[in-house]
Amino acid sequence: MPSSPARFIFLTAVMLSACQGKSSDAPAAASVPATPSVNYWTLIAPLVAGSYGGQCLRPPDPAPFPGPIVIAAGGKVSAGKLSGDLRSADISLSSAMDNEVPTAAINAGVGEFTLMLADKGAQRGLTAMVANGDQAVACEQATAPAALHGLNVYALIARVIDTPRRPLSCIPTGALKSAEVMFALENGVLSLDAEQFDIGTSRRQSALFTDGLSKLFYSATLADGRLIKMNIDERGQLAGLEGKGRNDQLYACK
Known part of the structure; x- marks a missing residue:
């Protein structure tokens, strides 16, 4: 049997060895889950889901094709042998007044697959097209x-x-440093301090959804030439704003 000091050292070594073994077997601390990304498909689906027929063909073949192009509520697109999934696509929406006629367009793409829907007004109808490589309907x-x-x-x-009134850090035209500007967007009216932009009646608007439909870029051009651009991040938060106001006042905010 070891002497008392030697015995103490021996027991200490055994205990340390046991503790180290238990430590290595202990489960790792749970990692903090990443903030879930938003997905804007629920906004887009009611707009595009449906069956698009009428007069169909497979360009460049001029022969009629029975169609239709079908977009399911879940995002699947089918047209003959062509198929795609809009839930993983980048999607742009645009609306404008063309000689006082409202028009709208939707474009989507993922890999080589593309989709276009173009409403050319009540007198000119709608064009729908899907393509993948050199095949199209x-x-x-x-x-x-x-x-x-x-x-x-x-x-x-x-x-x-839409955003309740809150301060933004902006660099106005001619300024050398940022300044606080009060911002709000409610009921179609965007405010930057005293200046207001009625974006709900803009002559041209567009929205681009990217990164798995988790990011949103919106722009609006008013009839008087003023302009607003907004960047919404994957958490659904305002990440940046740019604009051109009256007297060519420029805004760059975050």
């Missing part, structure tokens, strides 16, 4: 779906981008 029909005809992009995404 295009259809012309007399009227656009009610959700797409007369699309107002702001109205579609208002619940996402």
